[in-house]
Amino acid sequence: MAYLLVIGTRKGLFTARSEDRRTWEVQGPHRLDEADDAGMSPVYTVGIDPRSRRLLAGTESWHFGPSVWHSDDLGATWVEPAAPPIRFPEDTDASLVRAWQFAFGPEADTVYAGVEPHALFRSVDGGLSFSLVRSLWDHPHRANWFPGAGGAAIHTVLPGTLGSGRRSPEAITVAMSTGGVYQSADHGASWTPTNRGISAGFMPDEEPEYGQCVHKVAAAPDGSFYAQNHHGVYHSTSPDTLGWDRIETGLPTDFGFAMVAHPHRPETALNFPVVSQEVHLPPGHRLSVYRTDDSGATWHAVEDGLPKEPYFGIVLRDGACTDGAAVPGFYFGTRSGDVYAATDDDGRWHQVVAHLPDVLCVRATEV
Amino acid sequence: MRVTVHLTSLLRSDAEGAAHVPLEVDDAAVLRGVLDTLTARHPGLDRRIRDDRGELRRYVNVFVDEDECRTVGGLDAPVRDGADVRLLPSVAGG
Numbered sequence: 193m194a195y196l197l198v199i200g201t202r203k204g205l206f207t208a209r210s211e212d213r214r215t216w217e218v219q220g221p222h223r224l225d226e227a228d229d230a231g232m233s234p235v236y237t238v239g240i241d242p243r244s245r246r247l248l249a250g251t252e253s254w255h256f257g258p259s260v261w262h263s264d265d266l267g268a269t270w271v272e273p274a275a276p277p278i279r280f281p282e283d284t285d286a287s288l289v290r291a292w293q294f295a296f297g298p299e300a301d302t303v304y305a306g307v308e309p310h311a312l313f314r315s316v317d318g319g320l321s322f323s324l325v326r327s328l329w330d331h332p333h334r335a336n337w338f339p340g341a342g343g344a345a346i347h348t349v350l351p352g353t354l355g356s357g358r359r360s361p362e363a364i365t366v367a368m369s370t371g372g373v374y375q376s377a378d379h380g381a382s383w384t385p386t387n388r389g390i391s392a393g394f395m396p397d398e399e400p401e402y403g404q405c406v407h408k409v410a411a412a413p414d415g416s417f418y419a420q421n422h423h424g425v426y427h428s429t430s431p432d433t434l435g436w437d438r439i440e441t442g443l444p445t446d447f448g449f450a451m452v453a454h455p456h457r458p459e460t461a462l463n464f465p466v467v468s469q470e471v472h473l474p475p476g477h478r479l480s481v482y483r484t485d486d487s488g489a490t491w492h493a494v495e496d497g498l499p500k501e502p503y504f505g506i507v508l509r510d511g512a513c514t515d516g517a518a519v520p521g522f523y524f525g526t527r528s529g530d531v532y533a534a535t536d537d538d539g540r541w542h543q544v545v546a547h548l549p550d551v552l553c554v555r556a557t558e559v
Numbered sequence: 560m561r562v563t564v565h566l567t568s569l570l571r572s573d574a575e576g577a578a579h580v581p582l583e584v585d586d587a588a589v590l591r592g593v594l595d596t597l598t599a600r601h602p603g604l605d606r607r608i609r610d611d612r613g614e615l616r617r618y619v620n621v622f623v624d625e626d627e628c629r630t631v632g633g634l635d636a637p638v639r640d641g642a643d644v645r646l647l648p649s650v651a652g653g
Contacts, residue, residue, distance in 0.1 A: 226572055255618045255648040256569070256607040274603065280611040287610035 195515055196266055197523055197556045198247060199531060200235030203549035205249055207267040209559075213521045213535050216544045224251065224261045224270040237510060239294025239303070240557045241318065248303070248319045250291030258290040260305070262319055266559060278305055278313050278322045284329065286311070293510065294319065295349035298361040306346030310337050310368050314380070325380045333371070333385065333402050340369030340405045340422070341469070347509055348408055353415035355430035356458070365409065365417070365431075372404035373419070373431060388435030391424050408509040410451045414458035418488070420451040420509075425463060427488045439488025444475035449509035450524065454536070455516040459487045462494075462522060464507035472506055479503040479526065481541075497532070497541035504528065510553035517558050525551025560586050560640035564597050566604075567647050573603035584638070590623060591634040593644055608646060618651035 197208040197216070204221025224233065237250040247263040249270070260277040261270045280286040286309055293306035303315040305322055311329050313322035328334075328346075337344065348367035353359050354375055362379045365386075372387040385402035392404045405422035412418065418439075419426040425440035425448070440446040445465045454460035463482045467473050474480060479498045482491045505528025512524035525531040529548035532541040533556075564580040571578060582596050598605035608619050614634075615621060621628040622645040628636040638644065 253607075254651045254653075255616065257610060257616050259606070276606045276611075282612075285612060287612045287614070 193517075194559050195517070195521060195556060196240070196559045197515075197531070197533070197544060197554060198238045198240065198249075198267065199525055199545075199548065199551060200238045200249065200510075200553040201525075201529070201549040201551050202234045203232050205235045205238070205267070206545070206548060208531070208544050210533075210544075213533050214538075214542045216533070218545045219267075222267060222270065224249065225272065235552060236290050237293050237553050238555045239296065239319070240555050241296055241303070242516075242557070243296075243300055244318060245557070245559060246318055248294045250294065250305070252290040258288050260291055260319065260322075273320050275321065277315070277320060278307060280311070281324055284324070289343065289345075292343075292345040292347040293349050295351055297351040302351075304349040304351060304364070306349045306366060306368075308343045308345035310334060310344050310346055310371060312346055312349065312364075312366055312380070327376075327381055328366070328374070328383050331374075331383055336403065337368060337371035342369060342509075345369060346371075348406070350409060350411045350417075353411050353417075354432065355428065355434075356412075356414045356416040358430065359415045365411070367406040367409045367419070369407060369422070370403055370405040372402045372406050373409060374402070375432060384432060386431035386435075388431070389428075389438070390419070390421055390426055390436050393423060407449045408451045410453035410461060412453040412458040412461070413456055416458055416487075418451050418453055418461045418463075420448045420463065421446075422469060423447050425451075425488070437488075439484070442484075442491035443482055444480075448507075450507045450512040452512045452514055452522060452524075455514050455520050456518075457485070460485050461488070462512065463491065464512060464524065466506045474503055474506055477502040477504060479505070479530075481524065494534070494539065494541070496539060497534070497543070499530075505530065505550075508552055511551050513554050513556055515556035515558060521556060523554050523556050525554050527551065560584060560588070560638075562588075562593055562638055562640075562642045562644055564593065565643060565645045569648060570604060570607055570646060573607060574601040577601075586640070588638055589632070589634070590621065590628050590636040590638055590644070593638055594621075594634070618649040620647045620649045621645070622647065 199206040206220030208216040239248040289308040312325040350365040426436040505526030531544040
C-alpha cells in the first residue's frame with residue numbers, strides 16, 4: 193500500500209509519497225500554471241476525492257485572482273477549467289476571494305467548497321464547476337457574519353452528519369469565522385445555527401445564537417464533533433439538541449486552529465494548541481500535539497519525534513489531517529514549513545519534509 | 560477605431576501566446592469596452608484581470624497610453640484611436 197500526502201503552502205503545492213509512512217519522497221513545488229514559472233501561487237486548500245482520487249487545489253494569485261485546479265494523475269499534471277469553477281452569480285454583487293475548503297459528499301462527484309466571502313458552493317461534476325448554495329447565501333443571519341482575522345470565510349464543510357448516530361446523506365454541517373456552526377438536515381435547503389455552549393468573548397452576549405469564531409470542526413466516525421474555537425475547545429454529540437461541552441481542561445491553552453478526529457475511534461482526536469489570539473505561537477515555544485482518547489475528558493502530549501529545541505511555527509486550521517486508513521496516519525505541517533506524519537500503531541512523529549514555505553493545508557490518502 | 564492591447568508575459572498563455580492584440584472597437588469606446596472586446600476574443604483573460612463583479616483586480620494595472628487607468632476614470636477611462644493599452648501586474652506579492 194502506498195500513501196499520498198498533498199501539501200499546500202504559501203508558495204506552491206508539494207506532494208509526498210510513502211510505502212511505510214516513515215520515509216517519504218517529496219516532489220514540488222508543482223507547476224500548476226505553465227505561465228507561473230516558479231510554481232509560486234499560494235495554495236489555501238486541497239482536497240482528495242475519496243472515490244475518484246481526483247485532487248483539487250484552491251489557489252490565489254496575488255495579481256490574477258483565485259482559481260481551482262484539478263489533477264487526475266495524483267498531482268503529476270494539473271488542469272484549470274476554461275470557465276472559472278467557482279464564480280459568484282452577478283446578482284450577488286460578490287466576488288470570490290479564495291476557496292477555503294473542499295469536502296466530498298455522499299453522492300459520486302459531489303464536492304462542496306467553502307469560500308470567502310462566506311458562502312458554500314456545490315459541484316456535481318467532481319469539482320469542474322460549482323453552483324452557489326443559495327439557501328445559505330440568502331440566510332438572514334449573513335448580514336451579521338463578519339470577517340475573522342483570516343477573512344470572512346466558510347472554512348469547514350462536513351457532509352453527512354448532524355451528530356452521533358445521526359448520519360444522513362441529506363446532512364451538512366458548516367463552520368465559519370465568524371458566524372459559527374450551521375447545520376442543514378435537508379441537503380442544504382435550510383440552515384440552523386447550532387452554537388449553544390460555544391463562547392464568543394468578543395460579543396456582548398458571550399453565548400449568542402450565532403456569531404462565534406469557530407476555527408475548525410472535525411467529525412468523528414460516529415457522527416459527533418470536535419471543535420477548536422477562538423478560545424475554547426468543544427465536543428458535541430448533537431449540536432442542535434444538546435449543544436457543545438467545553439473540553440479544554442488538560443490542554444496547555446484553549447486557543448488553536450486545527451482539530452483532527454480519529455477516523456475509527458469516536459473518543460479520539462488530536463489538537464494543536466496555540467498561545468492566544470495575540471501571540472500565535474506554540475505554548476512554551478515547543479512544537480507539540482495533544483491527543484484525547486476519552487472524548488476530551490483528558491489530554492496528553494504526543495511529542496515523540498518532534499523537535500526539542502524552541503519552535504515557533506504553529507499549525508493552521510487545515511494544516512492537519514488523517515489519511516483515514518485502517519491503521520490511520522496523522523499528518524500536520526507548520527508555518528515554519530515542517531511536515532510530520534505518525535501512524536496510530538507507532539505514535540512517533542516522523543519528519544516528512546523540512547523547510548518548505550508556510551504550510552497552509554495538508555490532505556492524505558491511501559493510493 | 561483601432562487600439563492595441565499589450566499583455567504581460569504572465570497573461571499570454573490565455574491569449575494563444577500573443578504579446579500584442581490589435582482590436583477594432585467602437586469610436587466611443589472606453590476602457591471597459593476595450594476589455595470586453597479583448598476578453599470576447601480571449602475569454603480566459605477575463606478572470607485574470609476582472610473579478611466576479613467585473614471590477615479590475617486590485618493588483619492588475621491597466622495603462623491607457625501613459626496613464627494608469629485608475630487615475631483617469633478606471634474602466635470608464637477614455638481611449639483614443641491608436642491607443643496602447645498595457646496590462647501589467649502591479650507591485651504586490653510576498
